[in-house]
Amino acid sequence: MKLIGISGALAGDKTSLAVNDVLVAAQLLDSSLQTELIDLREYEVEFAVGAPLADYNEDTWNVVNKILSADFLVFGTPIYQASITGALKNLLDHFPENAFKYKVTGMVATGWSDKHFLVPEYQLKPVLSYFKGLVPTGNVFIHNDSFNEESEEIIDRNVADRIQKLAEEMIYLQQGINNR
Structure with a gap:
């Protein structure tokens, strides 16, 4: 199985590191997993204007096709202005519309305010559900204080445990979908 993580941040490292932590946790649980991190800072994804995918640049084409080829996904976003x-x-x-049918689609969000912990639930989850993605219950919000200021590693043990549980749930659910 292939698990792809997508970091939706164009600035900073926290979201990318958090998504990568989910990928690492999943790989430790199942060494046969293939994982890949798509960090949107590294790509020039063109603005969507409703044109066919073939009309967009190579980065847009490659990112979309990599994601479509994954067995399951974890999306990461910082919370800006109470939104993804x-x-x-x-x-x-x-x-x-059916891009994520039969795929588990986990969510990780980072932000400065605990007041934003429901943003993924109310903004990202409906979009993933629209694409027919199965959203796990154990999604993770990470307050920016949970990161070491210098290394930007997650230092909050509770957050690390929730990332581990998200990886476990995602693998369990995707295996269930694949074995049905």
Whole structure:
């Protein structure tokens, strides 16, 4: 199985590191997993204008096709102005309606305010559900204070445990879908 993580941040490292932590945790649970991190900072994903995918640049084409080829996914976003990033929403606008059918689609969010912990639930989850993604219950919100200021590693043991549980749930659910 292939698990792809998508970091929807265009600035900073926290979201990318958090998504990568989910990938690492999943790989430790199942060494046969293939994992890949798509960090949107490394790609020039064009603004979605409703054109066919073939009309967009190579980065847009490659990112969309990598995601479509994955067995399951984990999406990461920082919370800006009480919302997911525009870069992540723009990426999602490139997908067809059934893009995530039979795929587990986990969520990780980072932010400065605990008041934003429900943003993924109310903004990202409906979009992933629209694409027919199965969203696990154990999604993770990470307050920026949970990161070491210098290394930007997660130092909050509770957050690390929730990342581990998300990886476990995602693998369990995807194996169940694959074995039905």
